[in-house]
Amino acid sequence: MKIAVLGAGSWGTVLADLLVHNGHQVMLWGNSQPVADEINQAHTNRHYLPEFAIDPAVEASLDLEATLADAAGILFVIPTAAMRIVAKQVAAVLAKTGAKPILISATKGLEQNSHKRISQIIGDEFPAELAQSLVIFSGPSHAEDVATHDITSLTVASENIKDAEWVQGIFMNEYFRLYTNDDMVGVELGGALKNVIAIGAGVLHGLGYGDNTKAALITRGIAEISRLGIELGANPLTFMGLSGIGDLIVTCTSVHSRNWRCGNALGQGQKLADVLTNMGMVVEGVGTAKAAHELSAQCNVEMPISESIYRVLYEDADVHEEIDRLMQRKGKRELDFQRY
Known part of the structure; x- marks a missing residue:
């Protein structure tokens, strides 16, 4: 069948290639003619x-209508900041053609100002019938590893489990395995918030801290991600799965992670503006850190690690002072996930 992939970055390109490998027709839409x-x-x-x-059967285009024509599924793989405007454009094309494809999102982030998850943005821009088919695609996955057919497992979440199973069916193969989930809130929050913690992991590496410190960051990071997720209605078990601790581990430990590389450069003393310019690609965790800071305050949920990362990114706080602040906090119970 035909699948339209929107976003010609690393992840969109690799997923388009994978779908062709699985026998599907793919058109890959982007905004750069070169x-x-x-x-x-x-x-x-x-x-x-x-x-x-890239498999020669992958066809790239700047023509959105041609890309969407006769597509059984539409896969969004674009930065969070562009999601709403692209969703509006796609919704307009589908309204004109009357097509009702399955919508899939592999984007991980929270919208600035509104703090909305990707599914909520889709819900704003598409008719309910289409929005209810949305499947969220998330988990521990670097495009560079999938490109070499490294064994990868992800989660696909939807309110309609049959739609999740349909997406599971078109993507699974000998090196790519998907599990279904109905907890969209947890899957989306895990995928978005782990990018913030990964910036912190990169900072620690850049400062020369060892494995003990990184392990502490990851485990306490998933604790505060879980607290916010539970407050917003997520299933706590989701954060113990692929889109929670799984995605957090890979993003906090791999040089392929843009968020980790951003943090590593900051830890080595580079300025954020220079890091982002040199990266040449979107670092989702930077924007998500601001949204998480505002959302956690709104929900009255304590997220001390994310808060320190926010201060480093947006208030030019000294990294060493933030580490001292975290280490000098009052002692807490480890398993009190509901609050502190």
Whole structure:
């Protein structure tokens, strides 16, 4: 069947290639003519994946209507900041054609100001019939590893489990395995908030801290992600799964993670503006840190690690002082996830 993949970055490119590998027709939509030309002519996308050869059957286009035509599924793989505007454009095309494809999102983040999850943005921009088909695609996955067919397991979450199973069916193969889940709140929050903690993990590495410190950050990071998620109605067990601790581990420990690399550069003394300029790609955790700071205050949920990362990013706080602040906090019970 035909699948439209929206977003020609590293993850969108690799997922488009995977779908072709599974026997589907794929059109990959982006906003750069040079990138589309390179994909169609050289079958590479060197800016994002320098060593990756794309299957020649992947067709790239800047024509959204042509990309969406006759698609059984639409996969959004675009930055959170662009999600609403692209969703509006897609909704307009579908309203004109009357098509009702399955909507899938592999974007991980929270919208600035509104603090909305991707499913809530989709709910705002699409008719209920289409929005209710949305499947969230999340878990421990770096595009660079999937490109080499490294064994990968992810979660697909939807209010309609049959739609999740449909997505599971079109993606699964000998190196890519998906599990279904009906907890969209937990899956989305786990995927978004782990990027904030990963910036902290990078900072610690840049400062020269060892494995003990990184393990402490990861485990206490999932505790505060869980607290906010539970407050917002998530299933606590989701955070022990692929889209929770699984995604947090891979993002906090891999040089492939943009969020980790951003934090590592900050830990080495670079300025945030310079880091983001040099990265040349979106670092979702930076924007999510601000949204998490505001959302946790709104919900009266304590997230001390995320709060320290927010202060480093947005208030130019000294990293060493923030670490001291965390270590000098009053002693707490480890398993009191509901609050502190």
